[in-house]
Amino acid sequence: MPLVVITGANRGIGLELARQYVVDGWQVVATCRDLTKSGDLAGLPGVEVRPLAVNAAESIAAFAAAMRGRAIDLLIHNAGTMGPDPARQSKDEIDVAGWLETMQTNALAPILLTLALKDNLRPGAKVATLSSQLASLAENVSGGLYAYRAAKAAVNMGIRSLAADLADQGIILLALHPGWVQTDMGGPKAPVPVGDSVAGLRRVIATAGPADNGSFIAFDGRRIPW
Numbered sequence: 001m002p003l004v005v006i007t008g009a010n011r012g013i014g015l016e017l018a019r020q021y022v023v024d025g026w027q028v029v030a031t032c033r034d035l036t037k038s039g040d041l042a043g044l045p046g047v048e049v050r051p052l053a054v055n056a057a058e059s060i061a062a063f064a065a066a067m068r069g070r071a072i073d074l075l076i077h078n079a080g081t082m083g084p085d086p087a088r089q090s091k092d093e094i095d096v097a098g099w100l101e102t103m104q105t106n107a108l109a110p111i112l113l114t115l116a117l118k119d120n121l122r123p124g125a126k127v128a129t130l131s132s133q134l135a136s137l138a139e140n141v142s143g144g145l146y147a148y149r150a151a152k153a154a155v156n157m158g159i160r161s162l163a164a165d166l167a168d169q170g171i172i173l174l175a176l177h178p179g180w181v182q183t184d185m186g187g188p189k190a191p192v193p194v195g196d197s198v199a200g201l202r203r204v205i206a207t208a209g210p211a212d213n214g215s216f217i218a219f220d221g222r223r224i225p226w
């Protein structure tokens with residue numbers, strides 16, 4: 001039974017990833033930063049729930065220690081934050097502390113956690129990070145969301161470096177865009193139901209091969225320009 005680790009799985013896209021992978025017969029280790037707020041995740045039969053605050057080095061170390069000796073087929077860095085209120089990451093105001101916290105969670109955490117779990121990754125394993133189309137330098141013509149865009153662009157660069165550095169282990173790194181999705185983050189106007197987004201993400205992950213290592217792909221298979 002293949003093993004997938006999913007971060008930030010107590011709601012939104014992470015919860016739906018856990019739900020779909022367990023139904024598909026995977027062994028699912030789903031993480032949540034506060035086990036008292038694991039919500040619907042706690043009720044998913046067959047899912048192993050573990051604590052992990054991705055922005056805390058000691059939490060990453062504790063999670064890696066708990067996973068020691070277990071081979072991972074798929075690691076999904078899903079946990080993420082929009083960062084400060086959009087007005088406070090705009091041309092009118094920059095929340096410096098909020099920007100740095102956004103970098104810690106969205107950019108540093110996936111890199112640090114991948115490195116902490118490097119020895120768990122089977123040859124041919126995949127590491128998928130929920131990035132965002134908003135990270136595309138080429139497609140940014142609307143401005144705003146400085147902290148969020150910068151953090152996701154930064155994680156994309158980390159993914160490219162890991163893709164090169166771990167290629168000889170046969171690991172495939174992917175930066176993924178889930179669409180504009182109906183979650184707490186996406187809000188009520190989002191057009192993509194979470195089930196459709198996750199079905200698409202799973203298809204992209206399943207079909208990705210070595211030639212896709214280091215690619216930036218949307219849930220519908222579209223290649224996103226960096």
Ligand SMILES: NC(=O)c1ccc[n+]([C@@H]2O[C@H](COP(=O)([O-])OP(=O)(O)OC[C@H]3O[C@@H](n4cnc5c(N)ncnc54)[C@H](OP(=O)(O)O)[C@@H]3O)[C@@H](O)[C@H]2O)c1
Nearest residue numbers: 008012013033053054079080130132180181183184185186
């Ligand atoms: N929704 C969209 O339209 C959209 C578009 C592009 C990209 N994305 C990306 O897709 C991913 C999932 O988004 P979503 O819409 O499902 O977001 P969401 O509904 O806001 O859920 C975010 C999840 O991340 C967790 N999280 C945040 N900070 C964390 C931390 N420091 N440690 C551990 N967990 C943490 C949250 O846990 P708590 O419940 O404890 O806060 C929650 O489980 C994110 O990386 C997001 O940037 C989403």
